[in-house]
């Protein structure tokens with residue numbers, strides 16, 4: 347005889363007053379569709395806009411972005427082949443062609 351204990355759900359928790367989005371929610375929404383993402387280049391430390399940088403032409407592996415300061419991509423970076431240095435790309439990055447996200451690009 348199996349009697350499963352019922353999961354108590356607080357009723358009415360989802361009933362939020364329908365109001366205008368708060369400043370905070372607006373800011374978060376903007377965050378999702380931001381146009382710039384500045385990261386320091388792991389090679390030369392210059393900060394550059396990741397979204398504006400061009401992809402490199404190394405198609406054998408996952409292409410990386412070319413740093414406008416040192417003109418190098420990250421394909422030769424020691425961590426670039428390490429699976430631990432990758433995570434799933436957030437939606438804002440997927441819109442920019444990133445299937446996965448190299449942690450130095452975060």
Ligand SMILES: [Zn+2]
Pocket residue numbers: 387388389390391392413414415416417418
């Ligand atoms: Zn660089």
Ligand SMILES: [Zn+2]
Pocket residue numbers: 402403404409410419420421422
């Ligand atoms: Zn490359």
